[in-house]
Structures are given as structure tokens and as C-alpha cells.
Amino acid sequence: xxxxxxxxxxxxxxxxxxxxxxxxxxxxxxxxxxxxxxxxxxxxxxxxxxxxxxxxxxxxxxxxxxxxxxxxxxxxxxxxxxxxxxxxxxxxxxxxxxxxxxxxxxxxxxxxxxxxxxxxxxxxxxxxxxxxxxxxxxxxxxxxxxxxxxxxxxxxxxxxxxxxxxxxxxxxxxxxxxxxxxxxxxxxxxxxxxxxxxxxxxxxxxxxxxxxxxxxxxxxxxxxxxxxxxxxxxxxxxxxxxxxxxxxxxxxxxxxxxxxxxxxxxxxxxxxxxxxxxxxxxxxxxxxxxxxxxxxxxxxxxxxxxxxxxxxxxxxxxxxxxxxxxxxxxxxxxxxxxxxxxxxxxxxxxxxxxxxxxxxxxxxxxxxxxxxxxxxxxxxxxxxxxxxxxxxxxxxxxxxxxxxxxxxxxxxxxxxxxxxxxxxxxxxxxxxxxxxxxxxxxxxxxxxxxxxxxxx
Amino acid sequence: xxxxxxxxxxxxxxxxxxxxxxxxxxxxxxxxxxxxxxxxxxxxxxxxxxxxxxxxxxxxxxxxxxxxxxxxxxxxxxxxxxxxxxxxxxxxxxxxxxxxxxxxxxxxxxxxxxxxxxxxxxxxxxxxxxxxxxxxxxxxxxxxxxxxxxxxxxxxxxxxxxxxxxxxxxxxxxxxxxxxxxxxxxxxxxxxxxxxxxxxxxxxxxxxxxxxxxxxxxxxxxxxxxxxxxxxxxxxxxxxxxxxxxxxxxxxxxxxxxxxxxxxxxxxxxxxxxxxxxxxxxxxxxxxxxxxxxxxxxxxxxxxxxxxxxxxxxxxxxxxxxxxxxxxxxxxxxxxxxxxxxxxxxxxxxxxxxxxxxxxxxxxxxxxxxxxxxxxxxxxxxxxxxxxxxxxxxxxxxxxxxxxxxxxxxxxxxxxxxxxxxxxxxxxxxxxxxxxxxxxxxxxxxxxxxxxxxxx
Numbered sequence: 065x066x067x068x069x070x071x072x073x074x075x076x077x078x079x080x081x082x083x084x085x086x087x088x089x090x091x092x093x094x095x096x097x098x099x100x101x102x103x104x105x106x107x108x109x110x111x112x113x114x115x116x117x118x119x120x121x122x123x124x125x126x127x128x129x130x131x132x133x134x135x136x137x138x139x140x141x142x143x144x145x146x147x148x149x150x151x152x153x154x155x156x157x158x159x160x161x162x163x164x165x166x167x168x169x170x171x172x173x174x175x176x177x178x179x180x181x182x183x184x185x186x187x188x189x190x191x192x193x194x195x196x197x198x199x200x201x202x203x204x205x206x207x208x209x210x211x212x213x214x215x216x217x218x219x220x221x222x223x224x225x226x227x228x229x230x231x232x233x234x235x236x237x238x239x240x241x242x243x244x245x246x247x248x249x250x251x252x253x254x255x256x257x258x259x260x261x262x263x264x265x266x267x268x269x270x271x272x273x274x275x276x277x278x279x280x281x282x283x284x285x286x287x288x289x290x291x292x293x294x295x296x297x298x299x300x301x302x303x304x305x306x307x308x309x310x311x312x313x314x315x316x317x318x319x320x321x322x323x324x325x326x327x328x329x330x331x332x333x334x335x336x337x338x339x340x341x342x343x344x345x346x347x348x349x350x351x352x353x354x355x356x357x358x359x360x361x362x363x364x365x366x367x368x369x370x371x372x373x374x375x376x377x378x379x380x381x382x383x384x385x386x387x388x389x390x391x392x393x394x395x396x397x398x399x400x401x402x403x404x405x406x407x408x409x410x411x412x413x414x415x416x417x418x419x420x421x422x423x424x425x426x427x428x429x430x431x432x433x434x435x436x437x438x439x440x441x442x443x444x445x446x447x448x449x450x451x452x453x454x455x456x457x458x459x460x461x462x463x464x465x466x467x468x469x470x471x472x473x474x475x476x477x478x479x480x481x482x483x484x485x486x487x488x489x490x491x492x493x494x495x496x497x498x499x500x501x502x503x504x505x506x507x508x509x510x511x512x513x514x515x516x517x518x519x520x
Numbered sequence: 521x522x523x524x525x526x527x528x529x530x531x532x533x534x535x536x537x538x539x540x541x542x543x544x545x546x547x548x549x550x551x552x553x554x555x556x557x558x559x560x561x562x563x564x565x566x567x568x569x570x571x572x573x574x575x576x577x578x579x580x581x582x583x584x585x586x587x588x589x590x591x592x593x594x595x596x597x598x599x600x601x602x603x604x605x606x607x608x609x610x611x612x613x614x615x616x617x618x619x620x621x622x623x624x625x626x627x628x629x630x631x632x633x634x635x636x637x638x639x640x641x642x643x644x645x646x647x648x649x650x651x652x653x654x655x656x657x658x659x660x661x662x663x664x665x666x667x668x669x670x671x672x673x674x675x676x677x678x679x680x681x682x683x684x685x686x687x688x689x690x691x692x693x694x695x696x697x698x699x700x701x702x703x704x705x706x707x708x709x710x711x712x713x714x715x716x717x718x719x720x721x722x723x724x725x726x727x728x729x730x731x732x733x734x735x736x737x738x739x740x741x742x743x744x745x746x747x748x749x750x751x752x753x754x755x756x757x758x759x760x761x762x763x764x765x766x767x768x769x770x771x772x773x774x775x776x777x778x779x780x781x782x783x784x785x786x787x788x789x790x791x792x793x794x795x796x797x798x799x800x801x802x803x804x805x806x807x808x809x810x811x812x813x814x815x816x817x818x819x820x821x822x823x824x825x826x827x828x829x830x831x832x833x834x835x836x837x838x839x840x841x842x843x844x845x846x847x848x849x850x851x852x853x854x855x856x857x858x859x860x861x862x863x864x865x866x867x868x869x870x871x872x873x874x875x876x877x878x879x880x881x882x883x884x885x886x887x888x889x890x891x892x893x894x895x896x897x898x899x900x901x902x903x904x905x906x907x908x909x910x911x912x913x914x915x916x917x918x919x920x921x922x923x924x925x926x927x928x929x930x931x932x933x934x935x936x937x938x939x940x941x942x943x944x945x946x947x948x949x950x951x952x953x954x955x956x957x958x959x960x961x962x963x964x965x966x967x968x969x970x971x972x973x974x975x976x
Contacts (some may be wrong), residue, residue: 069605072587084880097721112962132734145546166862167763168759168762168763168862168863168864169762169862169863169864170762170790171597173923191765212708213708215708219705220704220705223683224706226712226715227683236951236955240951241951242949242951242952242955243948243949243952244955245951246860246929247862247927248860248861248862248892248893248894248927248928248929248932249675249698249860249863249892249893250671250680250860250889250892250893250894250929250932250933251860251893251929251931251932252668252669252671252719252929252931252932252933252934252935252936253929253930253931253936253940253943253944253947253948253957254936254944254948254952254956254974254975255716255720255724255956255959255974256669256682256712256715256718256719257720257952257955257956257959259682259712260711260715260716260959261713262712263708263711263712264711278538279767280764280765280766280767281765285747303624306624306625306626307624308736309647309736309737310736311735311736316649348804348805349804349805351822382966383793389863404702404704404705404706404707405704406622406624406625406704407624407625407702408624408625433706436704436705436706437704437705437706438704438705438706460754469745471703471704472704473702473704473706473707473708473709474709475707475708475709476704476706476707476708477706477708478708479708480708480709480710484709487709488710490973491709492699492709492710493698493699495692495696495698496698496699496700496713498711499692499698499711499962499963500710500711502962502963503711503713503716503959503962505962506958506959506961506962507956507958507959518710518711519710
């Protein structure tokens, strides 16, 4: 169907200002943050203001066989929100209300376009806490977080987005509005359709309302820093923490390439002190647990380890972790990997990545949610160097192969989108892919919801 | 297909001793613990010893259109494992090995027939802990726990079975063996088929292997007891604990009918002291948190509240809770309800149950996982009194209606099975039931897996 007819058809159904036809404005909605992921030209972008408007758009798309691509803030790293030729992009920026915060259960009901940090701030005002904290939290939306089952730094103790989604309002591929899940603490009435929607990357339904479980505010965190001379020593420290019985509220790893890039930019002097930095946090029995983690670091051979005594100093260390990504981007486009391996295999996986970098002559820096075994190798290529990009692409595939070989998964928290479709096919059996197709056909029989994402 | 032909056909595929044809032995496999739930005559019971044997049985059933009913220990309370006329019952008692306990991740891999307490004991030997603790833990199997997404006492802090299932090996309705899920701490590769299987009560696949996440052993618990003169005061205490920011590791309620039945049997003298007993537990910052919970009890108007100083005394109090069910069974068959309401609605729900008991002239006692809003009204009818049973049945329906009206669910942790099929239909919309049917058709296109359970 021609873009002009799609725009006209939609403007007959929802207020005209919701439906964009300015090609330049539309251009800003065509891709997410995934380097190298392909995208095409959308017919239009619709910015709905209500579930009813979403329903009308999806029903129109179903009637005319037009693909629909739901989009949060576009901070995804796998191409899941990238435009498909001739599609309708449903952007939720105008559905960004926190509808209810229930303090007694406690839960929050939000529209999909609410920014993660905004929800967290609204909860904090009432002494409550929404834990999932992806690095994109200042920009990414709860709708996008739910669609990708986003993780973050505190999942090592508090779990991922799925663990907090109690209920969803969803528009199905037939244009029906359904409510799945519940608002009670427990419930086993029927299939877990709510959990099935979480992480399905817009391929099974368009999310229009989200109910998330909240927790009481947590006690203040203590930070423990450890400097190590080798990846192996840092890996030993991670295993020691895991075996100690203390569950840290964060356990992050930053490697020498990241430290050097941060130093080159901000001159923090880290790379002269350490080859690898581990940052642990704990928020229960803080003093005692922080001591246990520090001892784990020491006994694993840290060249220096300490429990931070002031919060500013601790934040500065976490800044080094946060700055790694932009510091590396100064060197060229960064492709973010997202493999997750058994925790005990973190040192071996890091060693294999180092080898892969050498084999393919590619700069690969590493940040990792080490306590979860979730690694983010960052592949950097100089702008415009096609040969380097091909080498990096080969390295990307090798990292995926190694992760699978070590019993890991091709994506720990970013999603399959477009970049990991091959990886998914390599990770699961053909029979399991068939089950995916059967579920997709069951919930989106016309195949209009984000088609071609996750699997083809 | 005739039972004799089914037995002969199966004995050609698996060792003959796996396939039972002694009608009297088969009789012991026809129903679970759900009072009033109908059951029929099975063609045979098969006790497989390997995934391959399960696959062969399901493939035979698929070829000949014979229903398959998977069965753990038969401790279910909704009729989910009850026999269907002419079915093959797959009993997992001989597949009861703990295959692996991985201490570094940590996780355990088990066959479905492992008894919950046996897994817990095996984990404890290694300083690890499998939290889900249904009341049936001494008898029920992990396979059954997964099929029903079983809860328990510690879920108020540690979550339900689904929160611990990392991966499953499953035989689909076509007789294919598939592996879903992962063994890493995080992972978002594809749809959450593993989570979808959990709680699907044997209608989407037959579980042949389970990987569960483990936790480090927890610190010892402290017990806080509170005696209250009214349900309303106890309800206030529950709300106060919820608002305090302390997350108890148990928060159980036992009402006067239970206390009286326990006293009549064991003469513990509880019913003269209290109308309602609340039992709280905490396992982090024990002294401090126990003090907070005790203050919540006091301020809500407890006639007596104390932190238990010795473990034996604490166990005795929890014994009163455990003994409630057998004590009530001495009065007649007990039908166990399992509604879950928003925590703030617990007092109102309990008041409505009291009214329902009066209206239908039925003895209804209450134990409740109060901290989750999960109530277990126990409806007792004298043996052989049909009129009383009809009145109890009407009361059962009214309790379901009230739970739905208060924003709750018809089943918090026992499952839909046969007893809550009507309830499910009342709780979710017809469109959501259609989605259930679509998923069922997608994964069990021949309709042989526990047909007629959950929905018809």
C-alpha cells in the first residue's frame, strides 16, 4: 500500500496530527542504536495518545496487511525497532503517563512511553523502588524495556524486567485489546501470556499499558573497588564472590581498553593502576557484606582493593564504567555485543575475546555485568574503513560461537532484533524455532507485528 | 482405542514392566487431592525411566489420538492430574534422579519425579537452597511443582516456582523432544517458552528434565507471633508490615476455626488466647527486622506479640499452622480454596468469607499466606451429607466471585485443573481465553496433552 494512502487512511481513524507525513521528521524514527543493523523507509510514524488510537491503527494495518513497528525511545542495540519498508511506526512518546502508584501492594501502572528514570523518580517520591536499571534508563521507556526484557546493573541481585511485570494491556495482531497478567502478588490462572509478551520485541502484541511490581526503597549501597593485573585474577574474584554466599547488588567489570579510552579522554589515571577493574556493590548488611567482597578481591590477587568510604568517590568509580562507552565512541562506531555465559566461564570467555581481537585485528574493549556472566564486548572500527568493518563482523560471529560453545546465550539482555537472528538460529534447535513460528502464527496470524524481527 | 490395545502397543515400544495393566494398581493413579473433582478410568499407567521412553509414549498417543495425563505425586488440589476416560497416565515416580548440582552458578538439573524436599536436602548438603516450599514439599515432585507453578510459605520474599526454573526439556504434543530456556543467569534469546510451560498444567508439553536456579543458604530465621482479637486487626497488621519496608520471609495467618480444630485434636490452648494468629518470619537483619514486625503487630492492636527466642517454640507455632489441615479433616472432607487478592483487601475478603459461611451454613476455616494476599479458605462438609455439600459448593462459587470483585484471582498457587475452569472463564475475557486456545493449538495441535484441563 502506498504511503500517501496509509497516511490518509489513518487520518480518517485518529486525529490527523497523530499521523506524520514529513519525510524528514520520519527519518528520525527509522533506526535504533544498533550499529550495522539494516533499516528501510517507513510509510508513516503514528504517535498515538490512547489505547483506542493504537487499536485503530493496528486494526487498519491488519485489514490492509501493513507491517507495524512499535518503538520506545529507540535506544535498543539489536535493531528491534528498525523500520521495515512501507511500515507504520508506532511511537509511544505521547503515551508517557504514570497512571497509578499503589503504595499498599505495591505496584505502578504506566503507559509504555514513560521513561525508566521518570518512573523511578515517581516511585522514589513515595519511598518505593522500581529496580530494573538498564544503562539507557535516562532515555529508554518502560514499553521498550518490557519488549526487550531489559536488564541492567542491579539484576545480579534483583532480577530483570520480566521479574517485575505483573500485567499488560496489549493490542493483538488482530487489533483486539486484551489484558493479561494480574495485580495480585501471586496468581496461576491460565497460561503466563504476560510473561510471554515480555521480551517478544513487538512481534506478538503492541503493549499499551504496563503494571509493574515495586519494592520498598532499599538501604544505601556500599561500593567495593578492586584493581587486578589480569582478567584471570578478576575472574577468580567474581567466582569467589559467587561462592561467598553474599549476593552483591552490582558486580561490574571494566577492562584495560575501556580504562585507557577513559583516561585518554578524562585523564582519570586508572589505566596506569590497573589492567582490570571490578566494581562491587552491596545494600544489605552493608559493612559486613562489603568486607566479604573486599576479602574475595584480595584473596583472588587484587593489586588494590578497598571499600569506598564516601559516596562521591564511589560514584566516580562507576563514572569510569559509564564513560567507557562514549570514550570508546570517540575512536569510531561501536558495535555492542551482549553474550552471557555461565559465571565460571567469564575468564575463559574474556580470554577467547582477546584472542578473537588479535585474530581479526579488531579493537575489542569489555565492560561486563560480571556477576551475571553477561559480557558486553565493544567492537570499535575507524569510520569509513570497510575492511576493518568486515574484520569486526567476523570477530562478532566468533564471539557468538564461543559463547554458545561455553554453554552461554547469544543475547543476555539486549534482545535478538536483527543483529542476533543468526545467533538465535545457532543457539536453539530447529524444533524450538518451529515452536516460535507456531506461537507467532497463533498470536499474529496475519504477520503484521514487527515481521522479520527475532526470526524470519 | 481399547485399553488392551494401548497396553500392547506401548509394550512394543518401551520395556513391558513400565506399562501397568493391573486395574487395582491403576486405581491408585486416577485422582489427585482435589475434593469433588471428577475423574474417569485410565487405559493404563506408564512409569517411564528415560526421556526416550516418554517420547515413545507421547508419539504413540499422538499417532492414535489417545489423551496423555502427566502425573507427579498426585498432591495437586485442583484435579489437574485426574484421569480422563481411556487416557495414558504418565507417572514420573521412576524418573527421580538429581542429575547435577552446579555450585558455581548455582543451579540443579533434576528429573521431574524428584520430591521437593529431597532436592532441598541435596542442595543443603552443598550449602545451597532451592526456595519454593509448597506445603506438599515432603511428597510433591519438582515436575508437578513446575507444571502448577507451585507457591509456598517463603514466596512472600523469594518468589514462586517460575522464578527458579531456568530451563526445561519437554516432549511436545507431536512427540518431539525440545530444550527451552538456558543455564545462564540472564538470557533473552527468543520467546520465553520455558516460562510458558511453567504453570501450563501438562497441557502444552510433558516435562522430562528441569534446571532450577539455586540460592546460597540463607541465614537462620526469626519467628514473630501475634495474637489478635479480630480479622480486621490482623489485616491492619499485615498492611503495616507491608508498609514498613521490611520484607518478611513468611507471613501466615491462622483463623479461629483452625485454632479450635487444632485445640480439639492436640489441646495446644491457642483458641482461648487468640481469635486470629499471625506468624511472621524474617531472615535478614533478623533482630532489627523482627523488632519492626513485632511493633507492626503491636500497633495494629495485637493482644499479644513476641519475637520467639528459641527455635523449638517457633516451630511449635508453625506446627499449629501445619496441623490445621489434618485437624479440620477430622471433621469431614475438606475442599481447599486458593484465591489471591490485593494485600490491602485481605481483611475485607476474610469478612466476606465469614458472611458466605453464614449464608450457606458451611464451616469455613482460613489459613492464608497473608503477606501475599493468598487465602486458603477450607470448606468442611460432614461425610455423606449431600445437602451440606451443595451448600459448600455454592459457598465456593461465592468466594470466587468475591475474589474477582476485589481485583483478585481465582487461583493463587494451586492451578486451574478442573475445579477452577469456570473461575478462569469468569476472571479473564473471552479474547484471552481465545489466546489460550490458540497457544494450545500451536503447541499441541492434536489435543492429546491433558485435554480438558485449565479450559475446555
